[in-house]
Structure formats: C-alpha cells, structure tokens
Amino acid sequence: MPEADVLTRAGILVTTPERTSWDLTQWLQVEDAVALIDVLLRRRLVTVAGLRDLAHARVGARGWKRMRRVAALVDGGAESPQESRLRVRLVLAGFSAPVTQFVVERDGRFIARVDLAWPQWKIAVEYDGLWHHDPEQFHRDRQRLNRLLGEDWIVLHLTAKRFKEDFPAFLSEVRQALRSRTH
Incomplete structure (x- = not known):
C-alpha cells in the first residue's frame, strides 16, 4: 500500500478516507459502497471532487471505472x-x-x-x-x-x-x- 494512503491516528496506522473509499468501492456492491461513502462525504472526510480525482489518478488500474461510477452516485445528503x-x-x-x-x-x-x-x-x-x-x-x-x-x-x-x-x-x-x- 502506498505511504500516501496511510496515516496515523492515536498511534494506529489507518487508511486515509480516500483510500478507504477506494477499498469500499472495490469490495462491496455499488449501492453498499455508496451508502458508506455517503457517510464519509456527509462528515466532510472526503469530497466528490476528491473521489473523482482518485478515479482519474488511477485510470487503467483495476477498479478505476467502478470508482468513477461510485463518485457519480455519492451524495452527502442522505441521513441513513x-x-x-x-x-x-x-x-x-x-x-x-x-x-x-x-x-x-x-x-x-x-x-x-x-x-x-x-x-x-x-x-x-x-x-x-x-x-x-x-x-x-x-x-x-x-x-x-x-x-x-x-x-x-x-x-x-x-x-x-x-x-x-x-x-x-x-x-x-x-x-x-x-x-x-x-x-
């Protein structure tokens, strides 16, 4: 995992919200990934533009089109x-x-x-x-x-x-x- 995808919180290594979004997009059904990333968006931990940039930066990598699709569907307005x-x-x-x-x-x-x-x-x-x-x-x-x-x-x-x-x-x-x- 690239160093830029990891940060330290309370002494524990964790993935960045963007990397977490990428991973959720790869592992889950589209609607489930969107539901979880909506929470990150609502909490202002990620942005739609940032998610689009992430997909664009990984063009050609496995899953970049899926990330682009999820980024087009997220909306931080959902309350559940x-x-x-x-x-x-x-x-x-x-x-x-x-x-x-x-x-x-x-x-x-x-x-x-x-x-x-x-x-x-x-x-x-x-x-x-x-x-x-x-x-x-x-x-x-x-x-x-x-x-x-x-x-x-x-x-x-x-x-x-x-x-x-x-x-x-x-x-x-x-x-x-x-x-x-x-x-």
Missing part, C-alpha cells in the same frame, strides 16, 4: 445508509437523481423536509425504516407529511420490509407518479 441505497437503486433503475433532504417552503415559510424529492414535479419519497415503529416518531412524520397535501405533493412511502421484499412494485409506483406529473 438505507436512504443512500434507495437513491442509488432509483438512479440505477433509470430515474434522474432525486434531491436529498429537500425542504419544501411556501412564501419563505418551512412546510416540511422530505428524504428524497423531484421538486420540479412535486414528488417525494420517504423511507420508513425501523425507527418509524416508534409511535411518537410515526405521529410526527405523518403530521409533517400531511402538510404537503395542501402543497400538491405526491408522497410515496417505502418501508424497510417493502424495500427488501417488494422493490420492483415500488418502482412501478414511482414511474406512475412521475408519469402523472410529466404528461
């Missing part, structure tokens, strides 16, 4: 690995990249924030992971999302169970929502 995986799967299914953590406002006043959105069509996707089983959290989320109805938004929900077991049907629903707004 599953939101990252969802975004990546939507893009790989042919949808344009949704905006992460989109804030809906009216007349400069906050209405709601959604996990993923195509604001030009007023379509949002909310990922309901396991923490949504908490009744108080569920109540707050529904209250927040109900405010979007008056703003003419379509909000699609994807549960953890459905993400795992019924994702193709969810993709059909996203296609239908987009079709309803683009035709």
Whole structure:
C-alpha cells in the first residue's frame, strides 16, 4: 500500500478516507459502497471532487471505472445508509437523481423536509425504516407529511420490509407518479 494512503491516528496506522473509499468501492456492491461513502462525504472526510480525482489518478488500474461510477452516485445528503441505497437503486433503475433532504417552503415559510424529492414535479419519497415503529416518531412524520397535501405533493412511502421484499412494485409506483406529473 502506498505511504500516501496511510496515516496515523492515536498511534494506529489507518487508511486515509480516500483510500478507504477506494477499498469500499472495490469490495462491496455499488449501492453498499455508496451508502458508506455517503457517510464519509456527509462528515466532510472526503469530497466528490476528491473521489473523482482518485478515479482519474488511477485510470487503467483495476477498479478505476467502478470508482468513477461510485463518485457519480455519492451524495452527502442522505441521513441513513438505507436512504443512500434507495437513491442509488432509483438512479440505477433509470430515474434522474432525486434531491436529498429537500425542504419544501411556501412564501419563505418551512412546510416540511422530505428524504428524497423531484421538486420540479412535486414528488417525494420517504423511507420508513425501523425507527418509524416508534409511535411518537410515526405521529410526527405523518403530521409533517400531511402538510404537503395542501402543497400538491405526491408522497410515496417505502418501508424497510417493502424495500427488501417488494422493490420492483415500488418502482412501478414511482414511474406512475412521475408519469402523472410529466404528461
């Protein structure tokens, strides 16, 4: 391993965040690599430009195209690995990249924030992971999302169970929502 890929933290040799990103990209499925690198990006340990530069610097090396692909998919806006995986799967299914953590406002006043959105069509996707089983959290989320109805938004929900077991049907629903707004 090149010396530039290693640094010392608390007396322990560790790989740099960029080298760690490279390794994750080589070892994991694309959506899993993106989910973990999104965390590094969100914490400002890597940058999209830095990841692109890394791919460019290693042109011809095994895995450089994969690194370029991952760098094109990362987005530090996701607040959970599953939101990252969802975004990546939507893009790989042919949808344009949704905006992460989109804030809906009216007349400069906050209405709601959604996990993923195509604001030009007023379509949002909310990922309901396991923490949504908490009744108080569920109540707050529904209250927040109900405010979007008056703003003419379509909000699609994807549960953890459905993400795992019924994702193709969810993709059909996203296609239908987009079709309803683009035709």
